[in-house]
Amino acid sequence: xxxxxxxxxxxHVYSGKVRDLYASEDAEDTRxxxxxxxxxxxxxxxxxxxxxxxxALLTRLSHxxxxxxxxxxxxxADGGIPASVADxxxxxxxxxxxxxxxxxxxxxxxxxxxxxxxxxxxxxxPLPAGLQNGDRLPEPLFTPAYKAPMGEHDENITFxxxxxxxxxxxxxxxxxxxxxxxxxxxxxxEEKGLILADTKFEFGTGADGALRLADEVxxxxxxxxxxxxxxxxxxxxxxRMASFDKQIVRDWLAAHWDKQGEPPALPKDVVERTAARYxxxxxxxxx
Numbered sequence: 001x002x003x004x005x006x007x008x009x010x011x012h013v014y015s016g017k018v019r020d021l022y023a024s025e026d027a028e029d030t031r032x033x034x035x036x037x038x039x040x041x042x043x044x045x046x047x048x049x050x051x052x053x054x055x056a057l058l059t060r061l062s063h064x065x066x067x068x069x070x071x072x073x074x075x076x077a078d079g080g081i082p083a084s085v086a087d088x089x090x091x092x093x094x095x096x097x098x099x100x101x102x103x104x105x106x107x108x109x110x111x112x113x114x115x116x117x118x119x120x121x122x123x124x125x126p127l128p129a130g131l132q133n134g135d136r137l138p139e140p141l142f143t144p145a146y147k148a149p150m151g152e153h154d155e156n157i158t159f160x161x162x163x164x165x166x167x168x169x170x171x172x173x174x175x176x177x178x179x180x181x182x183x184x185x186x187x188x189x190e191e192k193g194l195i196l197a198d199t200k201f202e203f204g205t206g207a208d209g210a211l212r213l214a215d216e217v218x219x220x221x222x223x224x225x226x227x228x229x230x231x232x233x234x235x236x237x238x239x240r241m242a243s244f245d246k247q248i249v250r251d252w253l254a255a256h257w258d259k260q261g262e263p264p265a266l267p268k269d270v271v272e273r274t275a276a277r278y279x280x281x282x283x284x285x286x287x
Contacts, residue, residue, distance in 0.1 A: 007033070007082050017041040018058075018221065029068050031077045032150040035089045036216070042250050051246070051271060054089035057278045058219045062090065064216070064287035065218040068188060069181060075214040077202065086220045095204025095214055099266060100162055101154060102174050107136050107225070111156075112143070123156050134197075134231065134240045137215040140182055145200075147250040161200060173211060179255050192275040192285050195231055197241070199223035220278050244281035248274045 006012075009149040010022035010033050018041065022033040036048035036058045066074050068070035082089070105112055105122065112122040113133045120127060123143035131137075144162045146155045162171040178201050186196040200222050202215040218223050225244045252270045257263050 005035070005084060007035075007084060010082065012219055014232050017175040018055075018121055019215075029121055030094045031079060032085070032094055033085070034092050034215075035085050037088075040246055040249060040266075042246060042253055043259060043263070046262055047249065047253075049267050049271060051275050051278065053275060054278060055074040055077055057282055058221055059088045059090060061219045061282060061285070061287050062216045064285070065185065066213075068094060068185065069213070069217070072177070072181060073210060073212045074217075075212050092214070093206060093212070095206055095212055097172070097202065097214065098166055098170075099147045100166060100174060102178040102202075103143045103198065103205065104140050104178050104199040104200070105137060105143055105144055106140045106182065106186055107195065107226075109134050109197060109226075112198075118155065124158055133237050134226075140179055140186075142179055144174070147202075170211075177203075177211065181213070189225065189285070193228045193242075194281075194284060195226040195228050197224040197226055197243075212240055227280055242286075246274055246279045248277065 005020075009025055011025055013023045013032075014021040017035055018039050020035045020037060024031060024033075036054060037269065038054045039098060040047050040051045040054065041133060046132075051211035053286055056107055063263060067077060075095055077093045078090045079091050097159060108116055108122065108127070108131055112199065114121055116127060119128065120138075122141060125141055125143070141283075142159070144159065146157050146161070146165070150156050157165075159171065159175065162174070166174070181201065182196070182199060185199070189196040196218070199218055201213060201217065203211045204214045206212060223245075224241075226241050230241045248270055249266060252266065253263060
């Protein structure tokens with residue numbers, strides 16, 4: 001999975017599906033280097049080839065959003081970033097990460113839509129009858145997930161289960177802060193002609209115990225963005241909800257792979273069209 005680089009002064013400690021983490025070789029330096037790769041994943045597989053410039057675009061977008069949310073404490077740390085990864089790396093404080101993915105849904109689609117069709121709920125939360133795929137929800141929903149160990153699926157959980165995992169006060173803090181950040185980000189996106197349909201946040205705590213927004217934030221990999229005009233005027237789900245992310249990759253795989261064995265290599269046109277959607281979001285936001 002890893003295409004981690006040798007970075008002088010830094011020791012590679014972990015590779016996820018998309019990011020590589022490095023610790024300083026200076027034992028007194030507790031900061032970490034978070035490097036976004038061009039890897040792309042779908043259906044729990046890392047695919048080949050990657051998406052050119054994806055790591056740099058995601059990093060640029062996270063930095064832009066951290067600036068828009070400058071009053072929300074975050075994981076960024078001061079200091080120089082090695083030149084070899086300067087465009088796709090963040091220098092971050094070492095945090096104790098909470099085991100909760102803080103998902104906020106403003107619109108119904110994806111797994112939420114599938115559940116709603118079966119039971120009239122999203123993550124167990126009852127919703128009004130008659131909603132269609134892609135409709136705006138009466139109010140944004142906080143639908144947390146438990147971050148499963150590497151190689152396992154994340155699990156949607158109730159707010160009550162979140163309380164069991166992190167305590168009542170912390171769970172309420174996660175919910176309220178996630179909903180507040182989503183509302184602010186959705187308003188900014190709306191000014192750019194975009195809909196922020198849903199997103200997920202991750203938080204950690206520092207030595208002082210205070211929450212800090214961490215990892216990536218409001219990127220194409222952690223959020224669904226739609227074109228507002230297309231959403232209003234489109235006549236099919238594909239037209240209304242054409243997202244600025246790797247949905248092109250998911251759609252191609254769904255049509256060309258039975259999810260048995262290793263996934264096939266992505267064709268050149270799928271890679272190019274996906275890269276173009278990532279770039280277009282950056283341009284639309286002015287990031």
